[in-house]
Amino acid sequence: MSTPVLEVRGVTKTFPAKRDLMGRVQTRVHAVVNVDLEIGSGETLGLVGESGSGKSTLGRVVLRLTDPDEGRIVLDGDDITELKGATLRRARRKMQMVFQDPFSSLDPSWLVADIVGEPLRAHLGLRRSERNERVTELLGRVGLEPEHRRRYAYEFSGGQRQRIAIARALAAEPELVVCDEPVSALDVSTQAQVLTLLEELQERLGLSYLFIAHDLAVVHHVSDRIAVMYLGRIAESASADDVYQRPRHPYTAALLSAIPHPDPRARKERILLSGEIPSPIDPPSGCRFHPRCPYAMDVCREVEPELRAYGGTTVACHLHDHGPHLDGETVLDLPVTVH
Amino acid sequence: MGSTTRSAARSGRPDITTPVLQVDDLAVEFVTEVGWLNVIDGVSFDVRERETLGLIGESGCGKSVTAQAVMGLIATPPGRVTRGSIRLDGRELLDLDEHEMRDVRGRQVAMVFQEPMTSINPAFTVGQQITEILRRHLGLSRRAARERAIDLLARVGIPAPSQRVDDYPHQLSGGMRQRALIAMALSCEPRLLIADEPTTALDVTVQAQVLELLAGLQDELGMSVLLVTHDLGVVAETCDRVVVMYAGEVVETSEATPLFAHPKHPYTAALLECLPGLRVDEALRPIPGLVPPRYSLPPGCLFHPRCRYAVEACAAERPPLSETGVGRCVRCIRAEELELPGVGS
Numbered sequence: 001m002s003t004p005v006l007e008v009r010g011v012t013k014t015f016p017a018k019r020d021l022m023g024r025v026q027t028r029v030h031a032v033v034n035v036d037l038e039i040g041s042g043e044t045l046g047l048v049g050e051s052g053s054g055k056s057t058l059g060r061v062v063l064r065l066t067d068p069d070e071g072r073i074v075l076d077g078d079d080i081t082e083l084k085g086a087t088l089r090r091a092r093r094k095m096q097m098v099f100q101d102p103f104s105s106l107d108p109s110w111l112v113a114d115i116v117g118e119p120l121r122a123h124l125g126l127r128r129s130e131r132n133e134r135v136t137e138l139l140g141r142v143g144l145e146p147e148h149r150r151r152y153a154y155e156f157s158g159g160q161r162q163r164i165a166i167a168r169a170l171a172a173e174p175e176l177v178v179c180d181e182p183v184s185a186l187d188v189s190t191q192a193q194v195l196t197l198l199e200e201l202q203e204r205l206g207l208s209y210l211f212i213a214h215d216l217a218v219v220h221h222v223s224d225r226i227a228v229m230y231l232g233r234i235a236e237s238a239s240a241d242d243v244y245q246r247p248r249h250p251y252t253a254a255l256l257s258a259i260p261h262p263d264p265r266a267r268k269e270r271i272l273l274s275g276e277i278p279s280p281i282d283p284p285s286g287c288r289f290h291p292r293c294p295y296a297m298d299v300c301r302e303v304e305p306e307l308r309a310y311g312g313t314t315v316a317c318h319l320h321d322h323g324p325h326l327d328g329e330t331v332l333d334l335p336v337t338v339h
Numbered sequence: 340m341g342s343t344t345r346s347a348a349r350s351g352r353p354d355i356t357t358p359v360l361q362v363d364d365l366a367v368e369f370v371t372e373v374g375w376l377n378v379i380d381g382v383s384f385d386v387r388e389r390e391t392l393g394l395i396g397e398s399g400c401g402k403s404v405t406a407q408a409v410m411g412l413i414a415t416p417p418g419r420v421t422r423g424s425i426r427l428d429g430r431e432l433l434d435l436d437e438h439e440m441r442d443v444r445g446r447q448v449a450m451v452f453q454e455p456m457t458s459i460n461p462a463f464t465v466g467q468q469i470t471e472i473l474r475r476h477l478g479l480s481r482r483a484a485r486e487r488a489i490d491l492l493a494r495v496g497i498p499a500p501s502q503r504v505d506d507y508p509h510q511l512s513g514g515m516r517q518r519a520l521i522a523m524a525l526s527c528e529p530r531l532l533i534a535d536e537p538t539t540a541l542d543v544t545v546q547a548q549v550l551e552l553l554a555g556l557q558d559e560l561g562m563s564v565l566l567v568t569h570d571l572g573v574v575a576e577t578c579d580r581v582v583v584m585y586a587g588e589v590v591e592t593s594e595a596t597p598l599f600a601h602p603k604h605p606y607t608a609a610l611l612e613c614l615p616g617l618r619v620d621e622a623l624r625p626i627p628g629l630v631p632p633r634y635s636l637p638p639g640c641l642f643h644p645r646c647r648y649a650v651e652a653c654a655a656e657r658p659p660l661s662e663t664g665v666g667r668c669v670r671c672i673r674a675e676e677l678e679l680p681g682v683g684s
Binding site: 050051157158159187188189190191192193195196199214215216217218220221222254255257258259260261262263264265266270272273276277 | 398550574578599612615
């Protein structure tokens, strides 16, 4: 593979959770712990997990909206971890973002022309007359009309606002777009429109996406590879089809099983996870997933599993080396009937 | 510890003799800049004893307004019910005054909303909010109501209910808050539960837990559920029958299984084609355009401008909702001739 567009190496990010009277930090939230990721040119990496898994924090670290405690962010071969000021702004041109809520991520009092034109001014230094032409072109690209330029963001529906947000993200001609739950606030029909648009744009412009979402069906649809996060760590990463059809981590299997399938004839035995994601302030000992894991063994309570290659999958689970085997296969090799 | 499995298939067939809720030819108007506007027009459906009826459609199709009308929650102004009938166990709800309606609400019909943080009062503890309902509707003493509240919290799977009962809503997670809201809604064992997008704000794992909980409680209490949602996966997993709404009208009603396998209205089929993960290697097929606003409805069939199967005749006349089979109605002039793709076909 050629140089990846994005490399994330050993990134850890904690936040102070509680301070004492003197303002000294007493406890910390471990939002992201020692994460490695890589995204190739024109590739989509899906990042999934429940609320509180650290996926959005990781997205913000990648965009340098927040600084990691440890680790490196390498964009297009350049280490951007330490960049500040003007050099950081230049690097930012290559990566843009689309957020979940198009109602709060666009200033309702701005004209669409200014929202989409702002990156053209800030990053490319275009004059107003040049900007107008580019804005019209960008709006056309996301399926909006030239006359929408002179309207305010609040006049648009959720799906149209997300198109405006995408046009803004594309304005600076980025290589990487971080999409944080870009369709989860939308109706199924609008969701399909926006997903299709993102796919078309990728094909046409050779964009790479970091696609953060909690809906595995959506992520599987758009991604080439998927990384599954649980409590700040990567539990499993593999090709999208492998994750979807042959999950190697019990957490992935449970996530898949929880997706309601739109076929009443397929009402299924479901792996119901008990409880909710534990607090990242005081994560469970050993494997972070063990209190909710149907297969938990003694070793899982004591030793944190390392990420290890297993077939085409990288997975952090003791079952693969300490678990029971049947004819040389572990329990996770048994066929998982998703649908 | 760990996980449990339970068959999602529910026991027993619903009794089809007496509908718990009968909505007939319902129309609701809202006042807008251009005058009074019909938001839903001529909506009819039944919810039968112990069944779960799904009400589906995109945003702006009128599903939530329909649910609010049943709860008597359409505020006047800006809204008003202009026509039709809503009967609960045969009793006309539209004839009741606000005082009588307040007794029905919470006691016989209860509602769970999408956003657990906004539909729960942040200034009172979970226990205070449940005991108020119990004291008002069932006339329980303070102590009895508190005990019952703890009981209810335990029943909806909230751990350590005798401590949680004194928690304020912000101290609970999203999933726990939704459970508390369900406990509140079920406190008087209503005949009918209206759930408006009850799991949309939740993680998929927590959603599975909440749906499982609702199905279990429904069996236990023998209540009927009207589920309003845009999530077709949730509908397929939980509903016995489905009503599909488009632009303020019912366009298809059917039992759940045939609806998904063989949709008869192009809009129903189009919704199914928007779902990722159904046909894994195929592209999504978004529905072009948007639901038309009620002030600029197209002539003829309201869906025809977005319909892949539209012919000239579709623009001529508004098609009636016609019966095409047992328990199945479709509002499409081409319903008989079209072979629309469904799930698993």
